[in-house]
Amino acid sequence: MSTATEPxxxxxxxRSWSVWSTTVEVVVTAPETLDAATALVxxxxxxxxxxxxxxxxxxxxxxxxxNVSALFARHLDAALHAADVTDGLIDPTVGxxxxxxxxxxxxxxxxxxxxxxxxxxxxxxxxxxRLTGNSLEVPAGVELDLGATxxxxxxxxxxxxxxxxxxxxxxxxxxxxxxTAGPVPDQGWRIRIDADGSAATAICxxxxxxxxxxxTRRRRWTNAGVEVHHIIDPRTGSPAAQTWQAVTVAARSCLxxxxxxxxxxxxxxxxxxxxxxxxxxARLVAADGSVRRTTxxxxxxx
Amino acid sequence: MTHNDDLSRRxxxxxxxRAIRRGVLGTAVASSLGIATLLLTGTAxxxxxxxxxxxxxxxxxxxxxxxxxxxxxxxxxxxxxxxxHKAHRVAKAQAPSTPVQSTSTATHSSxxxx
Numbered sequence: 001m002s003t004a005t006e007p008x009x010x011x012x013x014x015r016s017w018s019v020w021s022t023t024v025e026v027v028v029t030a031p032e033t034l035d036a037a038t039a040l041v042x043x044x045x046x047x048x049x050x051x052x053x054x055x056x057x058x059x060x061x062x063x064x065x066x067n068v069s070a071l072f073a074r075h076l077d078a079a080l081h082a083a084d085v086t087d088g089l090i091d092p093t094v095g096x097x098x099x100x101x102x103x104x105x106x107x108x109x110x111x112x113x114x115x116x117x118x119x120x121x122x123x124x125x126x127x128x129x130r131l132t133g134n135s136l137e138v139p140a141g142v143e144l145d146l147g148a149t150x151x152x153x154x155x156x157x158x159x160x161x162x163x164x165x166x167x168x169x170x171x172x173x174x175x176x177x178x179x180t181a182g183p184v185p186d187q188g189w190r191i192r193i194d195a196d197g198s199a200a201t202a203i204c205x206x207x208x209x210x211x212x213x214x215x216t217r218r219r220r221w222t223n224a225g226v227e228v229h230h231i232i233d234p235r236t237g238s239p240a241a242q243t244w245q246a247v248t249v250a251a252r253s254c255l256x257x258x259x260x261x262x263x264x265x266x267x268x269x270x271x272x273x274x275x276x277x278x279x280x281x282a283r284l285v286a287a288d289g290s291v292r293r294t295t296x297x298x299x300x301x302x
Numbered sequence: 303m304t305h306n307d308d309l310s311r312r313x314x315x316x317x318x319x320r321a322i323r324r325g326v327l328g329t330a331v332a333s334s335l336g337i338a339t340l341l342l343t344g345t346a347x348x349x350x351x352x353x354x355x356x357x358x359x360x361x362x363x364x365x366x367x368x369x370x371x372x373x374x375x376x377x378x379x380x381x382x383x384x385x386x387h388k389a390h391r392v393a394k395a396q397a398p399s400t401p402v403q404s405t406s407t408a409t410h411s412s413x414x415x416x
Binding site (some may be wrong): 022025160172173187188189190193204206214215218246257278298 | 309336393396397398399400401402403404405406407408409410411412414415
């Protein structure tokens with residue numbers, strides 16, 4: 001078990017594979033633990049998949065039982081938390097909204113198909129969902145989608161799980177949602193920010209930091225002749241305006257970072273001031289490729 | 303304690319915190335004093351009360367409650383007051399405990415968006 005978070009001189013080891021049409025990467029500071037860490041992360045992601053993958057008919061999010069598992073409750077709770085702290089800029093009741101614009105199956109299948117629907121449904125509203133312990137109440141007709149928070153929370157939990165069971169520091173990257181736990185490498189966790197449309201940069205973060213990038217350039221498809229993307233503005237039911245191609249945020253957890261980066265996309269022009277008020281290090285790439293940074297994001301080498 | 307036990311324990315704590323934020327617990331207290339009506343429906347609307355209006359975050363993200371005994375006059379139907387909204391903006395996320403720095407050496411991973 002790793003409890004210390006002091007930097008450790010080490011050679012890291014990494015492994016990657018595909019899940020949810022994206023890449024999972026596990027990096028450990030103790031190379032001999034890579035196999036065990038990989039197994040823990042794989043198992044955890046499989047459990048999350050069964051709980052929260054709306055493209056699986058046997059998942060809890062599709063069945064919505066009255067009494068849900070602790071894991072599903074944790075993920076729904078995170079989604080409701082995200083809605084709560086963003087005043088609904090992120091909303092887990094966008095399931096029908098996403099189906100309406102054609103995101104009704106895994107993104108690889110959406111991209112391969114021809115969608116002809118263009119149904120815009122504003123989200124019914126997260127306050128209609130009631131979760132008390134493991135007891136769930138969802139009004140008829142309300143469909144859930146936890147996509148805005150599940151990857152980030154899964155990364156946090158998987159990293160924490162591996163670092164708590166094994167003598168190693170761990171970084172888990174789920175398609176750009178990065179969580180860290182346990183000891184850090186001697187120069188910190190060094191992360192390349194490779195947002196579309198801008199020159200890449202790299203940052204160094206300390207123990208327990210989460211980093212997330214939300215992008216309007218990924219998971220795009222054509223629906224009824226119109227190009228759309230997967231980040232929904234719950235207030236309108238349409239994809240968020242593409243003021244920003246990508247927003248990267250660092251915070252004390254991957255979940256917090258991802259909530260902020262996703263909400264920033266939805267906020268559009270107001271995002272830099274909103275991120276600044278929270279003191280969050282953030283990098284925003286505008287539609288024209290220009291970059292804005294909050295004051296706590298480091299200057300970039302030219 | 304198993305991983306799932308730990309998740310359950312954390313779920314309970316988080317849900318209690320959100321309940322306080324929503325004013326549900328504060329509303330229940332106020333109701334027992336006969337000064338407000340508790341209305342818990344599927345849309346989560348409860349009559350605003352002095353106690354619920356006193357639920358807030360401090361700048362560290364800790365949730366606390368205050369029973370001020372005062373009416374706020376913000377509204378009478380939604381489950382959060384305008385004051386709640388302002389307070390929530392303070393507690394959205396916390397910056398990393400150590401500063402983010404730039405680096406030019408080899409990286410461990412990359413964040414390219416999703």
